[in-house]
Amino acid sequence: MTDTPIAEMSFEAAMKALESVVGQLERGDVELEASIALYERGAELKKHCEKKLGEAQEKVAAITLDSDGNPAGLTPVEGL
Template identity: 40%
Template sequence: MAKTTKPASFETAMTELEALIAEMEGGDAALEATLLAYKRGSELIRFCQEQLASAEQQIKILDGDSLKPFEAEEAE
């Protein structure tokens, strides 16, 4: 159920988070299990936010400390 280990990657954290959400939305878990799932979900969200902030910082460094607007290329 609820793990206390750090996820291996952003993707594994998102996968685990999606599974926890589906489990909680099912409404069949006991209160204690739901609380543990909520706590683990909070940890996973925090981990993902940190990973995204780190990636953003790396992009800022690569782009000279300024994020540029994304412009998608149109397919011809």
């Protein structure tokens, strides 16, 4: 596990950490208490990834295209 707080992780780092958590849980060789902690971390990582994806979708949706299909400008997205 990394010491980086989840809130500071990039999407890619959080996905990699989540994949690691899932792998450990699937192997089933982790003690019960550690499994619970891993599950909780996995839930937080999933939540963080969903948030990052939502932010990216909002940014992409804010781009408008002109009649030639070129970016015409950006529409401000609330909260960004």
